[in-house]
Amino acid sequence: MRVAVIGGGWAGLAAAVRACEAGHQIELFDMAGQPGGRARSLPPDEAGLRLDNGQHILIGAYRRSLALMRHLGLAPEAALLRLPLRLRYPGHEGLRLPPGAALPAFVRGVLACRRWPWSARLGLLLGATGWLLRGFRCAPELSVAELCQGLPQPIKDELIDPLCVAALNTPAAQASASVFLRVLHDALFSGPGSSDLLLPRRPLSELLAEPAQAWLLGQGAVLRLSQRVQSLTRSAEGGWQVDGQAFDRVILACSAAEAARLSFPLAPAWSAQAGALHYQPIITVYLQHPGPAWPAPMLALQEGPQAPAQFAFDLGQLSAEAAGRSAWVISGAAPWVERGLDAAAEAVRLQAQQELGWTEAPTLIRVLAEKRATFACTPGLQRPPAAIAPGLWAAGDYVEGPYPATLEGAVMAGEFAAANL
Known part of the structure; x- marks a missing residue:
């Protein structure tokens, strides 16, 4: 035909x-x-x-x-850097999954995360067990924030919120819990290596x-x-x-x-x-920085009123041609699109300098906005x-x-x- x-x-x-x-x-x-x-x-x-x-x-x-x-x-093995799931923050280690079968690796990774108190780790394992027993399904009208309201605050701050905005490009309070659970199931529990991060080289x-x-x-x-x-x-x-x-x-x-x-x-x-x-935008800010190599090629970040980026990538660790270059990503970026790309880029420059302890602010290479990056993945x-x-x-x-x-x-x-x- x-x-x-x-x-x-x-x-x-x-x-x-x-x-x-x-x-x-x-x-x-x-x-x-x-x-x-x-x-x-x-x-x-x-x-x-x-x-x-x-x-x-x-x-x-x-x-x-x-x-x-x-x-x-x-050959994806050459074009992509494969790493076990690791939520590394500039100042501390977050959740890091070891290799191996999916369910044992998740349990071992949670128990080994010393950043969280024992009560938070057990709370996450209990919550995840409930999702598993329900087949990773929930009422379609639930938001991610409502689904996770019983989880300890450190888990929500350093695991649920970053994963939600990264996967759905929608803040947890507005994001579909049923879609989020499907992503978690396939990423974390569908087989060895399913949760690995593949970063383009x-x-x-x-x-x-x-x-x-x-x-x-x-x-x-x-x-x-x-x-x-x-x-x-x-x-x-x-x-x-x-x-x-x-x-x-x-x-x-x-x-x-x-x-x-x-x-x-x-x-x-x-x-x-x-x-x-309806749609959610994404802003990517490219910087040139003088600092040393980062502790990991991808860093998770604590988002705040003047700290818009949730993830940053040291592109020099992915390609020698990109030495000193980094990409800082603002997902669910509607508030920063309204404030303007210049304001977003300047906020990210200051965020980068503060998070990584650089003595001088990095140089802005370019700021890009995809205003209709993804549809807004909302409940129902x-x-x-x-x-x-x-x-x-x-x-x-x-x-x-x-x-x-x-x-x-x-x-x-x-x-x-x-x-x-």
Whole structure:
């Protein structure tokens, strides 16, 4: 069949690769000049510096993403630094999971975390046991804060809140507890290595976007970059017209807003559901710093009124070319977007200097904001289904599924759409 894939992010690329692999003729459209969507690298600047459009990480449970990378000829073992889950703060060690079977490793890691008093450690183990006995399910209207209200405060401050904002990009008071439990289950309890952190050693576009582009072109697919699709209509023969071109099937792998626009005349109810999603921004601040190597390549941070970043990455520990460079991430960043990117960058510079004890403030390289980084993963949220109309599918991290807006969710959605053509 002739298949149009509209959108070249991770969902669209996954859909295009799997559909092409199944023998279909693929034409991929993307309004950007390069594939990758919200998980790509920016063009090099005048000095040759190539930054990502935001700091991303993967985890060991991202099995579909890792399998797709291998299919495209990339070795994740070389492209990603794999580390056991470790919430290392600048001044102390947080939870650190040892290698081994998931459940024993979690128990051993909690019991060994001397930062927390014994009462807090036992409280966490009791709470996690309750989640396990309930199959990691809860009422859909519960927030993460309500789910965890009985946990000791140190656990909420140094484990639940950082994991929630990192995974769902939504503060615990506003985040869906049922989705959070699913993430915890698959990350912490779905097998050895599932909770491992996978930190990119290469520019983000080299992980998927560029290998997928090369693979698709090698298979005879057509990529139409810098081309925004204007119209999608039913053809008289039962297929589809994409800007006047005939196709048998269409996968909308663009943003939810674009998919809502294109699908409105064809499926107004689906369009309204996709168009009603709310979003959370992410700000990434890139700094150049003179200080020594950090205690870990990724640090968790205590968020505060004047300390916006929740995680920081020493990029020099991931690539020799990035020596002295770091990325500081503000998730759920709506309050700081309102205050302005200059204010956010300055607050992060001061936060970095204070947290790491530098004698002088680091130099700002660039501040980037993805204002619609992820949908707001709130309790009871009804996400649009993958099926829009016969022969028309949606693929994106926002469609109905078990995960919040993640790279793995995008790949899974793309492969699901391709499998159902």
